[in-house]
Amino acid sequence: MEKISGSLWSVRMRASRKGKKRRLSGGKSGEEKAIHVSGAEGLYASCEIPRIVDGYLKRAINHPRGLPDTITLTIEKVNEEPLAIPLLPVSTIVCQSPHEARRVICSLLSEAGLSREVIERGIRIAAGNEVMRGASLIRSVSGIRAEPDTLRGVRVSRLGIERSSERRLSRGLARGGINTSTVKEAVVLASKVASCGGVVAELCISDDPHYTTGYVASAGLGYVRVTKIKDPGSMSGGRIFFVEEKADVSPIIDYLEKIPVIATLPPRDRVSR
Ligand code: WAQ
Ligand code: MG
Numbered sequence: 001m002e003k004i005s006g007s008l009w010s011v012r013m014r015a016s017r018k019g020k021k022r023r024l025s026g027g028k029s030g031e032e033k034a035i036h037v038s039g040a041e042g043l044y045a046s047c048e049i050p051r052i053v054d055g056y057l058k059r060a061i062n063h064p065r066g067l068p069d070t071i072t073l074t075i076e077k078v079n080e081e082p083l084a085i086p087l088l089p090v091s092t093i094v095c096q097s098p099h100e101a102r103r104v105i106c107s108l109l110s111e112a113g114l115s116r117e118v119i120e121r122g123i124r125i126a127a128g129n130e131v132m133r134g135a136s137l138i139r140s141v142s143g144i145r146a147e148p149d150t151l152r153g154v155r156v157s158r159l160g161i162e163r164s165s166e167r168r169l170s171r172g173l174a175r176g177g178i179n180t181s182t183v184k185e186a187v188v189l190a191s192k193v194a195s196c197g198g199v200v201a202e203l204c205i206s207d208d209p210h211y212t213t214g215y216v217a218s219a220g221l222g223y224v225r226v227t228k229i230k231d232p233g234s235m236s237g238g239r240i241f242f243v244e245e246k247a248d249v250s251p252i253i254d255y256l257e258k259i260p261v262i263a264t265l266p267p268r269d270r271v272s273r
């Protein structure tokens with residue numbers, strides 16, 4: 001593995017704006033719920049920080065979900081050696097409508113071992129109007145939500161990609177005309193999630209109003225893009241991590257949020273098929 005020189009830094013951005021005054025369950029009367037606008041995170045070498053921060057800030061203030069009123073940047077040195085995890089292979093299933101996309105999602109997630117009811121519950125939450133900053137954890141048999149904070153969700157962080165693997169991923173994606181940071185970041189995120197013990201599969205629908213391609217991912221399925229997963233213009237979106245029914249979620253959350261990982265492609269593996 002090509003080593004990224006020196007130590008790594010975790011760079012995180014989140015942008016939000018205050019919503020309408022409303023009562024939050026358990027909150028003080030009149031407390032405002034912050035609306036999630038955008039977020040981004042990754043592991044980088046120190047020399048990359050200025051460029052990454054500039055890109056993240058541009059993303060925060062030019063976001064199709066609207067202007068934020070608060071942008072939070074967190075830059076932390078990571079002392080642990082990151083774990084090497086495999087980058088998932090990428091494939092695409094082209095759909096003609098959200099209806100067809102849902103059928104595709106259902107069949108992929110049933111292949112991963114989930115029941116129809118649990119899948120439909122996941123789709124309802126991922127496609128719902130309550131956009132969370134992170135992901136919802138759903139138990140694989142009962143469909144019970146297991147994230148401690150259902151407004152925030154679990155935010156995957158401390159993830160990156162090894163340089164030569166990134167070049168190969170970019171080349172593979174470019175052949176399909178999809179070499180964008182949106183796709184690359186999503187593949188790395190899905191690879192971290194799929195590498196987490198206790199996670200069965202992931203479903204993702206972008207919350208960007210015009211980004212209508214989502215994906216289903218797991219260690220077994222790979223990263224499967226599904227087009228026309230939602231109607232253009234829709235502000236809803238979200239991520240669901242389906243977890244084993246009996247899983248203890250605290251080590252899962254700790255891994256996803258805290259343990260640094262670097263995704264790498266196995267030698268000569270194909271990234272696009
Ligand atoms: N950890 C957990 N959940 C997250 C994270 C994260 N780091 N980032 C975003 N989410 C959740 C959050 O609920 C968002 O509302 C939702 O996912 C969607 O996030 O191959 O752009 O950043 O073409 O809008 C998929 C690419 C793009 C498909 C997904 O997601 C493709 C995307 P967004
Ligand atoms: Mg978004």
